[in-house]
Amino acid sequence: MTDAADPRGFHMTSDEFRRNGRAAVDWIADYMDRIESFPVLSRVRPGEIRAHLPAVPPAEGEPFDAMLADVDRLILPGITHWQSPNFFAYFPSNNSGPAILGELLSAGVGVQGMLWATSPACTELETHVLDWLVGMLGLPSKFRSDGTGGGVIQDTASSSALCALLAARERATGFRVNEVGADGKLTAYASSQAHSSIEKAVKIAGLGRENLRLVEVDGRFAMRPDALARRIAEDRGAGKAPCFVCATVGTTSSNAIDPVAEIGRICRDEGIWLHVDAAMSGTAALCPEFRGMQEGLDLADSYCFNPHKWMFTNFDCDCFWIADREALIRTLSVAPEYLKNQASESGAVFDYRDWHVPLGRRFRALKLWFVIRHYGVEGLRHHVRRHVELAQKFSDWIDASGRFELAAPVPLNLVCFRHVGGDEINRRLLERLNAGGRLYLTHTTLGGRYTLRLSIGQSRTEERHVSSAWRTIQETAAELEREG
């Protein structure tokens, strides 16, 4: 077969792409318009989606229209609508027009930014936008790229925690674990409320779960610095080598805020790496009035927050900063001949392949740049303030209700609450609410008690959605009470 006989093979031409692309864009716009008509939590049973898919792939190509129709017919019933304004579950994973279009352009340009040389704009825009964010969030300037630090986009806060732990492990051992392996002596610390990704990282890095100390929390579910100090002292006494502390600004269970400054002073005095995980709540620091929650960040060695949670940037986009980038690069660097190039050897550029686990990377800075430019700093602040205001309102309603109580303080946009009637009615309430389709909530346990979580952060959540959720919650609770 010659090129002349088949100049394009089976590829979609640019004209077909224009036509199909419009259809896809319109599909998304229509989806935005009708999103409130779907039950928020998918109602399919296990295996139901697969049951409608053909057992074998097609031998011959199919038209794009058929694929798009199948997204409606076969896929949508199995979608839990994270972009519904009635999605109050977990933490948000919100998106926005500029982010989606940034992702589209990133896929269209299709560069792989493992090295500066493999697309300088991919690296430089990322470094630049992460420097912007240092200013926008009021982070310490040591995280800027013009000193010894710098920022990088990771997929998730789990990966950021792993990278921070690895750099901490290597710094604590003179980069010896990388060479000879771990020896079971290193210990790590996080509060009992810290995210499960810390335990996952500790296992992956070969420290062992038994060497992770889950430090006691106070009545607000925040880490107790005195307990941290005691655990470190006990470990040193037992011949262990403390290397890593994770402080959380906004825990997943209840949005508890660990006291970063006090923890930071302990870490500084003890020479221990401090990582601060602000995956969801970090976005609030766009507003100066919320920055107090992470005072003491100047004592942190690394920090992350996720624009893909609450900053209108579609998943995945976790921003990770490090004060001493050399520790990370030395930990993760590999330099095979086939990746060598003049720019890398000059030392004048960042090669982001050495800042995370994967080698390859896509151009995620584009969507982040688009989001920041589309909203402007003021637009982003507006929505953060609005979400916090709505959560405070909801929290007031809970407080005044008699039938419900708050289960934890509400520093920002997460409300933990429960029906006063005990665990069983709360379990049934959650189940019935989610089955109803009008909203989606998830739960946690706090102080051993079953607790509902209402997380406000979906891009399009407005007051009417929160009021409607509150009405539905009250009505459903009343139903359950009547049923007894």
Add this chain to the structure above:
Amino acid sequence: MTDAADPRGFHMTSDEFRRNGRAAVDWIADYMDRIESFPVLSRVRPGEIRAHLPAVPPAEGEPFDAMLADVDRLILPGITHWQSPNFFAYFPSNNSGPAILGELLSAGVGVQGMLWATSPACTELETHVLDWLVGMLGLPSKFRSDGTGGGVIQDTASSSALCALLAARERATGFRVNEVGADGKLTAYASSQAHSSIEKAVKIAGLGRENLRLVEVDGRFAMRPDALARRIAEDRGAGKAPCFVCATVGTTSSNAIDPVAEIGRICRDEGIWLHVDAAMSGTAALCPEFRGMQEGLDLADSYCFNPHKWMFTNFDCDCFWIADREALIRTLSVAPEYLKNQASESGAVFDYRDWHVPLGRRFRALKLWFVIRHYGVEGLRHHVRRHVELAQKFSDWIDASGRFELAAPVPLNLVCFRHVGGDEINRRLLERLNAGGRLYLTHTTLGGRYTLRLSIGQSRTEERHVSSAWRTIQETAAELEREG
């Protein structure tokens, strides 16, 4: 501020999204049409992109048109054009219309598939398409999800290697390293030509680089099974605990094919985990005539290949299969209260959060599904065969040239070659070719000698691009010879 006064805040409306989305789609189509007009390798100097970006982010939002214009003006000069048909560097990272639109829809729907329940379609379509690929690639049926195995999409082969190594580490120690930490005894094996991600994984997992054995290769740069067996025996004699072997099907340097069957028998007899990394070359197994390269896969514990390299699916999309998924899940599972749900507890579903490092995950199966359906199996095979045919042609030209020689066998679509005049002229040749902008090649060293690599796999590379590359290479070499 009330909702009534500002019903939508600063968000892009669905109508604006339609308009801006069309502009973005057209921009990409125009980019496809004019891609051959750009120098393939970006010519900017370090810092040049950042120098044109404003030092601070905008306080107020900007129009989408301005952002799109800036992609042209500020970003394009810093792009190395991976989607140019004249991109012959590294391995391809190709894309296609259906993949880009699948990515777009995935961003638009914006689901986060960490659990089955958080969007059943995201999990089930992924499992289903990876089962399709088991058939399409002729992989052992033990990798299908209906037995003890199953497939998952990872970001990159680096992450797949890490996950395989972690499961191997835990299986070898009765899941003890996860609990108590590593002890420096575990050893891992890969050929001296294996990808740098294996060394990276060995460091991350706490084994230590000194415990990675880079096994000797034969004259074709493939692992020598006798050398592997000898290394394992030596390690056992020294009290070490061999736990992991990585065989490569298509090394990055030269596309060397390790003998999977012989290596697999050693691993089976020794009870060692065998991971097979076919990141680029695995796509060739779409064609039955190329499957011989990985005969013996039935002895592998895990396997990966990257549709984001040679199968027209934009980055990131690495497919990873495991024969005993419980080993992986047990290794990576964490189950905090806030992620618990009925579907997970029923055991009837996969929760992919436990199959990789990150917790969150986007709906990447959509683009893979679109690619397979758009091309059909026959369309994908057509392009793989065409690329291999072009590489064989180029290799014949090298062979017949007198001035150049092949530096390694050419099993598929990568040609390693060099000018017969020694390392210096090859270095200068590469530099001048890439500076010229008409094509982009990279290099490696083989047998200690500087070697050029011509990798054929960009979606739109046709015979005219390869012939033109060959003419440019010959003319440039002649220039350098004349200059002496």
